[in-house]
Amino acid sequence: xxxxxxxxxxxxxxxxxxxxxxxxxxxxxxxxxxxxxxxxxxxxxxxxxxxxxxxxxxxxxxxxxxxxxxxxxxxxxxxxxxxxxxxxxxxxx
Numbered sequence: 001x002x003x004x005x006x007x008x009x010x011x012x013x014x015x016x017x018x019x020x021x022x023x024x025x026x027x028x029x030x031x032x033x034x035x036x037x038x039x040x041x042x043x044x045x046x047x048x049x050x051x052x053x054x055x056x057x058x059x060x061x062x063x064x065x066x067x068x069x070x071x072x073x074x075x076x077x078x079x080x081x082x083x084x085x086x087x088x089x090x091x092x093x
Contacts, residue, residue: 001033001034002031002032002033002038003031003032004029004030004031005030005031005032005087005092006029006030006086006087006090006092007027007028007029007030008027008028008030008039008083008086008087009025009026009027009028010025010026010028010079010082010083010086011023011024011025011026011082012024012025012026012051012053012079013051013052014050014051015050015052024051026041026042026043026051026053026079027041027042028040028041028042028057028083029042030083030087030092033058035060036058036059036060036069037058037059037060037061037083037084037087037093038056038057038058039056039057039058039059039079039080039083040055040056041053041055041056041057052075052076053076053079054076057076057079057080057083058070059080059083059084061084061093065084066080066081066083066084068080
């Protein structure tokens with residue numbers, strides 16, 4: 001069963017005109033699933049493509065550190081780390 005535990009804003013790199021990359025705030029609804037967390041971006045499909053984000057990020061905590069369910073090579077791991085830090089700061093994990 002899934003339950004929403006937080007709405008978190010983090011900075012995500014976006015590629016703009018001229019291939020200029022800038023940091024922009026992105027909101028995620030974070031859910032606690034049975035044995036993992038799911039962060040669902042609130043961006044539409046076009047905005048997700050620009051930010052290079054999938055519809056959701058799934059991760060677990062092992063020894064107090066986030067681990068992506070996509071494996072060791074996850075291009076969005078920095079976002080997962082930032083979300084995990086916010087969850088820890090809020091005392092939700």
